[in-house]
Amino acid sequence: MNTAASTRCASKTSLRWERARESARRCIREAAATVFAEEGFERATMRRIAAVCGVTKVTLYAHYRDKERLYRAVMDGHLASMPSGVLDMHGVADLGDALRRITDGIGRLAADGACQAFCRALAHSGPAHDVYREHWHAMLAPYFRLAEDAFTKASSRPTHAADAEKFLRLLLTEHGLPQGDRPVSEPDATVALFLRAYAAPLPGTREF
Numbered sequence: 001m002n003t004a005a006s007t008r009c010a011s012k013t014s015l016r017w018e019r020a021r022e023s024a025r026r027c028i029r030e031a032a033a034t035v036f037a038e039e040g041f042e043r044a045t046m047r048r049i050a051a052v053c054g055v056t057k058v059t060l061y062a063h064y065r066d067k068e069r070l071y072r073a074v075m076d077g078h079l080a081s082m083p084s085g086v087l088d089m090h091g092v093a094d095l096g097d098a099l100r101r102i103t104d105g106i107g108r109l110a111a112d113g114a115c116q117a118f119c120r121a122l123a124h125s126g127p128a129h130d131v132y133r134e135h136w137h138a139m140l141a142p143y144f145r146l147a148e149d150a151f152t153k154a155s156s157r158p159t160h161a162a163d164a165e166k167f168l169r170l171l172l173t174e175h176g177l178p179q180g181d182r183p184v185s186e187p188d189a190t191v192a193l194f195l196r197a198y199a200a201p202l203p204g205t206r207e208f
Helices: 003-043 046-053 057-063 067-081 095-111 113-124 127-154 160-174 187-199
Strands: none
Touching: 003 046, 003 057, 003 067, 003 113, 003 127, 046 057, 046 067, 067 113, 067 127, 095 113, 095 127, 095 160, 113 127, 127 160, 160 187
């Protein structure tokens, strides 16, 4: 076999090996995502992950040297796959239109499989992995800014930040998603928000 043929053969072998390696790592990450979502970081074991993936612990450790590295690979993968908070707000007609677009954006986020797995793993993991809570807060930040901007444009009231926070927290709660890191406003702010909402009855409603 000449040099060129030997090189082509070696290249094909290397390519097959890389594909097999990536396939194995993908299987491991998918199994780990399932286990972390069910049990969180602390309770999950490499033995359980290997069993779910159908590989030996030796094979598992050959690809990921410890559970921490595997957890990071899984959570970073979830973050990279989630829909971004960049929404099309062009041509927004009014406050209702803006809030509906934000609601649709949160709905798409909540329906995303990577988001669901990320949030379940986060909920079951301890404070040692707060870095991923910070990532989640960063993921929500664009929605908070859009909501605050919508309330600012709709009214001259000095409650835009509190109103945006309440609106987003209600949406997140409805979808079972973790809350953001913005300070929770006082209960009076929630009461005031609903009082303002009901101060101008919708057509066809009656006042008490």
